[in-house]
């Protein structure tokens with residue numbers, strides 16, 4: 142062991158769960174939360190700490206997973222939990238990990254692996270906290286995971302559009318009106334690929350969807366045990382914000398993957414790999430479903446015309462046919478016009 | 484005496500060093516063994532972190548030293564480090580302090596004993612590097628302890644005191660140490676640097692006990708409380724602030740016993756007040772020109788003095804009230820503004836007025852705003868303020884409105 146290994150914070154050993162039957166029964170996120178029926182993000186919290194286990198601390202940014210989750214006297218968190226500010230998921234992770242590291246090195250607390258997970262919503266992570274997350278991914282001396290649960294809006298404040306809201310979606314800041322059918326004209330940020338591409342020393346960046354629960358948990362375990370700062374982007378159907386039946390959450394997650402709208406991939410030690418259904422799509426073993434099947438199951442797209450759907454489909458087609466790395470990196474060899482319908 | 488004992492004795496000796504206010508705080512972070520330090524550049528605060536960076540690079544200090552990507556992150560990182568039981572320090576200046584304001588605002592209710600240095604600076608626009616106190620004062624109501632220092636020695640000593648008070652369980656509140664930009668942050672003077680052994684005697688380790696965030700202690704920190712509990716939590720922070728004066732006094736007594744410095748009240752410093760008829764009151768390095776003028780006017784036979792407020796929060800309204808009510812008139816010099824406030828005064832003047840209102844004897848208060856944006860408060864400026872205060876004493880009434888001193892008309 143060289144001296145840098147002596148001073149580095151120790152890492153946990155978290156082997157992948159080999160199938161759903163090997164997943165432990167213990168829960169570290171239990172009853173007490175007040176999320177909506179069918180809230181996929183609540184499931185994300187549960188799977189996230191289940192995968193991490195009891196030697197974990199969780200930092201949570203403002204958003205539904207704070208406000209709806211952590212009412213005083215009825216916290217669902219079995220592991221220690223602390224709130225952090227809306228744009229502070231990155232800084233909370235760094236501060237917590239740095240504190241443990243210093244205290245362990247100086248012999249002030251026992252030297253042992255402690256999982257530090259800091260989560261944020263898309264408002265907190267894709268918009269406001271992006272700069273702090275980026276900085277956190279540069280500090281390779283600290284071990285932590287930043288998990289972005291993406292319900293595609295500022296949900297807790299009544300469903301406002303964020304940089305992660307899909308093109309055209311109806312939100313309380315982008316209603317479909319008489320003069321303007323579509324107010325939200327921004328295309329969703331490609332946040333995981335952006336962070337992977339921009340932080341070459343970060344050893345793990347991945348996308349997940351809780352509809353594929355075992356895959357989800359194993360990505361969490363990989364991120365926590367690899368060392369250094371890591372980032373996971375989770376795609377979370379939100380019945381309130383998406384205006385859909387709470388029964389549909391699981392299915393909408395699957396459909397987002399099967400339509401190619403949300404590709405599942407990971408960048409592990411700089412090696413990029415699509416996985417699950419996304420890998421099958423890339424290899425031509427799974428047919429990409431039309432985006433119409435996904436969009437029209439949600440009230441937030443109910444105002445879409447056929448032209449809007451075609452435009453959406455064309456953009457997703459481009460992701461798979463024209464992007465340099467299909468579904469992941471939006472660089473193209475040639476640039477053609479792609480004007481949205483008026 | 485054997486070699487070990489000699490080494491111990493040598494280690495117990497104070498050293499003298501010619502250092503600036505910022506460097507004095509940097510040295511203090513070594514003495515108290517800070518665990519996590521965060522940096523972000525803005526003049527003049529950045530000088531502190533430049534010294535820290537050198538200390539780290541030279542292997543003089545064992546700490547996590549993190550260059551953050553914004554002041555907001557600087558304060559959030561330090562806040563979260565403090566929550567896991569690490570001793571943390573950060574700071575800022577001017578608009579940088581404002582950029583961190585969200586983190587600054589939430590830290591007291593979390594009861595985290597963070598210590599921050601403010602290199603006081605104007606809130607530009609328009610661009611200005613110099614001292615104004617509005618940066619730190621913007622956070623005056625939120626549960627931070629605020630202390631203003633005027634020498635590099637006091638900057639070092641106050642950093643030791645700040646951790647002792649902040650980490651006392653009766654308090655558990657953050658402390659902001661205000662140092663006037665350039666006048667103190669960049670000005671060198673001889674400082675007595677105490678040995679680590681003395682500091683260890685003065686400052687116990689930071690022990691967060693049952694409030695520590697650690698897997699062995701599964702607590703939930705800062706849940707959603709709403710109207711059901713927030714008022715009780717505010718009341719607890721208020722109670723902690725009420726405990727602070729007693730804790731500061733205790734720490735001050737111990738400080739004097741161990742370090743041999745620190746006479747009088749910890750909360751304010753008196754200069755030629757014993758037989759003074761009128762005094763000026765102010766904070767920070769204003770003391771430099773005012774002391775000079777006090778000595779000159781004394782030589783001319785005028786009974787004038789100066790009161791320098793150190794701890795602005797908690798505000799020692801008992802002590803200051805009793806002291807200030809003695810004089811024939813008081814002139815308060817603000818290096819800040821409070822636009823639209825009563826009498827259009829600065830912040831300190833109205834605190835002093837409120838303090839005096841509870842006294843039986845209420846001398847007239849002349850209110851001055853001077854030295855904004857780092858403008859020098861000159862000897863003639865101070866003479867003018869003493870003269871105006873003297874006239875208030877003679878007439879029994881101060882000008883109702885606030886006077887700007889040293890400003891072009």
Ligand SMILES: Cc1ncc(C[n+]2csc(CCOP(=O)(O)OP(=O)(O)O)c2C)c(N)n1
Pocket residue numbers: 203204205206227228261262263264265266292294295296297298303585
């Ligand atoms: C600095 C700041 N600005 C605004 C808010 C108000 N706010 C509270 S929760 C929230 C929504 C956050 O959205 P997101 O991060 O996507 O989480 P979600 O609510 O969707 O789970 C906002 C804007 C805040 N808490 N802090």
Ligand code: SF4
Pocket residue numbers: 175176177178179180181182183205209292296297378379380381382
């Ligand atoms: S609004 Fe959406 S994210 Fe928030 S609790 Fe409801 S379903 Fe979950």
Ligand SMILES: [Mg+2]
Pocket residue numbers: 204262263264290291292293294295296297
């Ligand atoms: Mg959201």
